[in-house]
Amino acid sequence: MPTGVALRDVRRQLFDAADRILLRDGPSGLTSRAVTTEAGCAKGVLHRHFDDFDAFLADYVLDRVERLVPEAAALRSAAGTGTVAGNLTTALTALFGSVAVAIIALITFRDELRARLRHTWPAGVPVLTEAAEMIADYLAAEQELGRIPAGAEAQTLAAMLIGTGHLLFADRTGTPPDEEAVHRMVGSVLRS
Structure with missing residues (x-):
C-alpha cells in the first residue's frame, strides 16, 4: 500500500472497513491487516491512530x-x-x-x-x-x-x-x- 496518501476521516474509514469484514468474514477474519487492506491504507495508519x-x-x-x-x-x-x-x-x-x-x-x-x-x-x-x-x-x-x-x-x-x-x-x-x-x-x- 502506498504511504503518504492523505486520508480523510481515518477512523470512519477504518471502522467502516471493520463493519464490512465482520459482516463478510466474522470475528475471526477481523485483523489489523484485513482492516487496513479493506480500507485501502497502509497498516501503519491504524497503529498511528490507536495504541494497538x-x-x-x-x-x-x-x-x-x-x-x-x-x-x-x-x-x-x-x-x-x-x-x-x-x-x-x-x-x-x-x-x-x-x-x-x-x-x-x-x-x-x-x-x-x-x-x-x-x-x-x-x-x-x-x-x-x-x-x-x-x-x-x-x-x-x-x-x-x-x-x-x-x-x-x-x-x-x-x-x-x-x-x-x-x-x-x-x-x-x-x-x-x-x-x-x-x-x-x-x-x-x-x-x-
Missing part, C-alpha cells in the same frame, strides 16, 4: 454503540403511533440486521477486547445493553400512554425482546428471520 489493535476494536465497538442513539430517539418518538408490536419489530429488525450481531460475536471472541471495554462499560455487553435500554425506554413511554399494561415490567420485557431477538438473528451464515417471524416473537413476548 484491541484499542482500535474497543473504540470501534463504542462508536457503533453510539450509533444507537438516533435509533433510540426515533423509537421513543414512535410511541403512540402505529402499533407497539410493529414499532418493536421494525426496531429489532434494524438493530439485528445491522453489524450488531457480528459485534456481539466479536466481543465474545476476544478476551482482551472484553477486558478493555470493562474500563468504560462496566456491566453487560455493549450493543445488547444499550439496545435493551432503548427498548425499555420505548416500552415505558407506551406504558404512560396506556398502550402497555400498567403492571408490565418494561425492563424485563426489553431484556426478553433483546435476548429472543438475538437468538433469532444469531446465525449470521443462515437466512435472517423475516419480518413476520420477528413480529410473532414480539407479540409473544408482549403477551407474556
